[in-house]
Each structure stands twice: as C-alpha cells, then as structure tokens.
Amino acid sequence: MSNRTTKLSAAALAISLAFPATAQDAPTADTVVATVNGTEITLGHMLVTRAGLPEQYSQLPSTVLWEGVMDQLIQQSVLANSDGITETAGIKLALENQRRAMLASEAITAIAANAADDAAVQAAYDANFANVEQEGQEFDASHILVETEDEAKAIAEELAGGADFVTLAKEKSTGPSGPNGGALGWFGPGMMVEPFQKAVEAMQPGDISEPVETQFGWHVIRLNDTRAKTAPGLDEVRDQITEQLQKEAVEAAINDLVKKADITRIAPEDIDTSVIENLDLVGN
Template identity: 45%
Template sequence: MPNLTKLFASVAICAMTAGIAQADDAKAPAAAADAAKSEAAAKPRTDLSADTVVATVNGQDITLGMMQTVRDGLPAQYQQLPDDKLFQGVLEQLIQQTALAQLEEKRITQRDKIALEVQKRAYLSGAMLNYTADKAVTDDAVQKAYDAKYAKAKPTKEYHAAHIIVKTKEEAEKIKKEIDNGGDFAELAKKNSTDGAAANGGDLGWFKLDAMVKPFADEVAGMKDGEVAGPIQTQYGWHVVKLLGTKMVDAPKLADVRKKLVGDIRQEAVQKRVKAVVGEAKIDKMTNGIDPSVLKDQSILGSN
C-alpha cells in the first residue's frame, strides 16, 4: 500500500484543482439558481458542529469536521484560497476519497490492513506526544526554565574578529607581512581567503570564544582591539586574524529566548513521557530466531 500521507496529499491537490475548476465552470449556468437561493444563503446556519453532515456518498456521511481536518492538512497556498473555492475543493476531495475508499474496502488486503494499523498507531502516538508537549508549556514553566538558565548568569564577553584563512603557513606568513607593511586587511581577505567570509572582508561577526576552535579562540582571547595575529593553525587551515572589538553582553531577555525555552520544555516533556509510558508497559519481545534481514522480504506482506 502506498504511503497514506503522500497518497492523500496527492489526491487532495488533484481534487482541490478539480473542485475549483468545477466551481468556476458552474458559475454561469448556476447564476439563476444562486439568485433563487440568495435569501436562504443570507441566513447562515447556527447549529453547525463537527458532526454536521455536508454530503453523503452511497449513504456514508461526510461531515464538517472531516472537511476542517482536510483543510488543516493542505499546503498553505490552498488554505489561502477564497472560502467558497476552498469549501468546494475540500468537499470534492472528500467525495472522491470516500468513493474510492468504499471501492477499496471490497478488496482490502493484509498489506492494506497492516498499513492502516501502522498509520493509526503513528497518528495516535503523535497526538499523545503533542498533547503532552502542549500541556507542559505554561508561562510558569517558561519562567522557571529561564530563571534556571539565566537568573544567575553573569555578563559574558563577546569578540568581533575578521580572519584570512589559507592552505599553507607560508601563504599566511606572506599575508601577515603585507598587513604589517600597511596592507588593507579586508582587501587581502577578499583576494586570498578561502572561506565564505572572504566576500565580507573576512568578517566573522560577533561570537563567544566557545564557538570557535581552541587554537583560534586562545589566540583571540589574548589580543587587543585592532591587533593582527597569526599564522594560527587549526584543522581548517592557517589563519591570520584581526580583532575588531570586544563587548560585555548581559543575559538575554525572556522574550528573546522564549522560543528556544519552549522547544526545550516540549522536548523534555516528550522524552519523560515516552520513558514513563514504556517503563510502565508490559513488553514481551519474541525475536529469537528471526533474522533481521527479513524486513527486506516483501513477500511477508503479501501482494497488493
């Protein structure tokens, strides 16, 4: 059975296009009917719910909740369509999907049943983990995470430097000599440096020492503003470096790191949940005698 997510996405796009085309083609002949229904359309229903039936296919219901679920899974460009076109496209998709599903159910194979079960378990487990993560993120939890990481944080020193990196020590020594004799560092970087920073005159921006490899960081830490040092060897090559400035930086504000903290909280909550659930479950593995390579044997699943 094909991957259901990819299959449904493909059907969704095809059906969406077909639904929109049908809606556009029907505008002219349907004008009179629309006029006749305008009074009714002016009074939208107020009793709508996820269970509201919007269509049936051979007696099988298509509900408003199904339509909203499909809409939420569509690519962004389709979600931005005008409401009437989006509604028609989603409905057409579900009509096609339901009709095809009814046909497939008559010949469903073991492979199909297994694929559906795997998709179901994946969806339910994902929903549980999303619920767990969402529930863990509160203003109080974010504040506690911020305090734990930054409340006692002291100002840190950041460095602004530029460098020229070349393959050999001899090249680096030659460039350093040119700079000592008045050569322009940025121009020499553009001309000689072999990394992406060359286009910006070798400018590496602001950084903390722990973001750089040790030989480079150790050299920068002992330099004065405006000083040029080198050659310095790292695993990347030979560097000539110029310290452009330093500054002390306070701990970031909560608003600046909230997104990162929320991500950390969600990840921690999910990891704890998985560990707890698996730890409490009664798990019996019966894999003795099963060759791992059997997963490559497609005959296990049978034919489509």
C-alpha cells in the first residue's frame, strides 16, 4: 500500500470518528440491553418500568436510574423463571385485567384530550359564568381577634373612642391577619364561619360590630365595603371547567359505547353472589 493510500485511509477514519452516530445507530424500544438465561430485556421494558416509578425518582441521575431499573428487571426475570414458579390461572386473569384496564385508560385519555379545547372552555365559561347573573353580595371586612370577651369589649370601647382600627389590630389581634391591620379581603356568603358571616351580613359599610364569638375566639369586626357578586375570571375557573368538560365527555362516551355493545350478563338473583369471595377458584 502506498504512503499516499495510507494517509488517505487514516484521514477517512479520522473524519468518520468526528461525526456522530447516524440515526440508524440510535437505540429504539426494541434495543436489547440485557439477556437473562437467553430471555431478552429491551430498552422498551426499561422505559415502561421507569415511567411507573414514583415522582421523586426523577431527581436521580440517569446513570443511577439505569442501574436501578436494570437490576429490578434482571431480579424479576430470575425470580419469575425460578424453580416451582408457574403462570397460574390467577396470574393469567390478572394480566388480562391489567391489559384491559390499561387500554381503557388510554381510551379515556384520548377522549379527555379532545373534550376541552379553548373554544369548548370559552363556551362553557360564557354559559355558566360570564352570561349568568351572579346572586348575592361580597364583603370586604377586617377584624381584631382576641381570646376573651372582656378583651373584645375593651377594644370595642377604644374604637368607639376614636382609636385607629388598623393600629389596634396590629397591636392586639391574635389572628394571622393582625400584621395586615386585620384585613380579610373580599369574601362571599358562606365563606366565613356562621356567627362571623351573620354579623357581617347585618352590618353597613363603616360599621364596627359588638364582640362576636366563634370557635377561634372573640372578634371585633369592621365592614369596609360591599359589592354585588361578580363572575370569576376565566383563568380562575379554567381548571374547573376543563375537568368538568372532560368528565362529561368520558361519561357520554362510555354510555354510548355500552349502549352500542352486544352485552350479556348474569343477574345477581341468578347466581350465588358470595362466590365472588372464593379465590380458590383461580388457584390463589
């Protein structure tokens, strides 16, 4: 071989090593990653096992996950094929049930995915929120929470004498809203415990209540303002609407499929239903 040919061959080898592997060399789900007594374990087996691990495993490095999943599959393989282990009727039936359940889950996922696009969510929002008159009032209130009625009465007297509500709340309220001057923000009917809610609903903006007792202690309440209840924004209820649309779509699809299917079934009165407890029938 000439010196020129040798140089060309070396150059060609260097060039080939400089390029990444082709797509044909990339691993696929069918790539065999281990064999156990001649039985193949594929990358697909590992991927499905990895997908079933708890969320906290996603924080592990891929090398640790790889070794852990590989060890699990190898151990399962040697155990499954160890002496005295056979595929019983119960195992076969369980596998059939698992396959059925997984396919049904895929069907539900597909139905749900097509049930709540932007147009459907907007239409449901308009029908159930935006175009519906909201009933009732919302309240903006502040309170000072103390442990005893005497403390609450003393605070009410100070306020009647002109003391600043926000200042007293910051100084004396034991509730989590104390540092904010007792401000509770806006709330609607039924959002507060009953004695507190009733007191607020009987007040006018600017009023300060007599001491009100709840399970949390004694409250002195100031009603800051009221307003007609308004519809929540779309983003506030988007998840709620999406969930409802998906639920309705799945239920409708199931009912339709069951209605169209050719189904026969044994009625409970035609069989001793206690047989459902007899696991001996499947060899368990």
